[in-house]
Amino acid sequence: MAGSFLELNGIVLSSSNIGEYDKRIVVLTKERGKAVMFVRGARKMNSPLVAPCQTFAYGSFRVFQGKNYNLNEADIKDYFVELRDDIDRLYRALYFCEMAEHFTVEGSPDVDILNLLYVALTALKKKQMRPELIQLAYEIRIMECFGMGMEANQCVSCGKEESVDNHVLRWFSPTLSGVLCDDCAKGQNNILPLSNSTLYAMQYILSAPLNKLFSFDLKKEVETELTRISKAFLKAQIDHKFKTLDFIM
Numbered sequence: 445m446a447g448s449f450l451e452l453n454g455i456v457l458s459s460s461n462i463g464e465y466d467k468r469i470v471v472l473t474k475e476r477g478k479a480v481m482f483v484r485g486a487r488k489m490n491s492p493l494v495a496p497c498q499t500f501a502y503g504s505f506r507v508f509q510g511k512n513y514n515l516n517e518a519d520i521k522d523y524f525v526e527l528r529d530d531i532d533r534l535y536r537a538l539y540f541c542e543m544a545e546h547f548t549v550e551g552s553p554d555v556d557i558l559n560l561l562y563v564a565l566t567a568l569k570k571k572q573m574r575p576e577l578i579q580l581a582y583e584i585r586i587m588e589c590f591g592m593g594m595e596a597n598q599c600v601s602c603g604k605e606e607s608v609d610n611h612v613l614r615w616f617s618p619t620l621s622g623v624l625c626d627d628c629a630k631g632q633n634n635i636l637p638l639s640n641s642t643l644y645a646m647q648y649i650l651s652a653p654l655n656k657l658f659s660f661d662l663k664k665e666v667e668t669e670l671t672r673i674s675k676a677f678l679k680a681q682i683d684h685k686f687k688t689l690d691f692i693m
């Protein structure tokens with residue numbers, strides 16, 4: 445069958461066995477979005493393709509494209525091996541990959557999500573922030589990249605904005621995907637309180653450039669409030685259970 449070679453750059457999101465010797469990997473690539481690659485002989489001990497099939501492997505993948513992508517060789521720049529030394533960081537990293545797999549589409553490039561995943565894995569690896577905060581920022585930001593981000597600049601119902609000396613956006617609605625002012629919060633069910641510090645944290649996470657996203661700290665009460673909001677938001681907006689989430693304390 446006719447086909448061609450091409451080079452795809454990205455991160456391995458997941459890997460599974462096929463038959464006795466082969467593997468199937470899902471790679472989030474810059475060029476083709478999510479790409480499923482078949483790797484012949486990847487479970488034979490002496491195969492040079494054993495290592496590149498590991499989750500988190502980041503680099504370039506040379507594939508033959510026929511009906512499917514078949515991996516021929518890979519040049520891996522980072523395996524993120526440090527993540528495997530710490531079970532808590534490892535499971536969060538797997539959760540980030542699972543989310544990225546859920547939110548991306550085969551054949552449709554999504555460089556924002558790829559870049560977000562890369563900097564989040566790097567932040568976990570380098571222990572730039574506490575893992576709880578890295579996860580919080582990643583969850584809020586990936587929803588934004590996906591086009592389902594929370595509204596944090598104005599009341600989702602009436603458009604009222606926060607002013608410097610008056611904290612008016614004091615509520616968050618997971619189902620309406622955003623903040624609410626006092627007036628609009630009346631009569632709403634299932635809304636969560638929102639302090640002004642939590643509102644600023646939310647705005648920061650939604651708008652910070654990627655190289656600054658994973659470099660903030662939060663007071664304990666702000667972290668608690670924002671974590672509660674993020675969890676409720678994901679639950680209300682995504683009809684999917686992430687299996688790796690069960691392993692995170």
Ligand SMILES: [Zn+2]
Nearest residue numbers: 599602625628
């Ligand atoms: Zn309002």
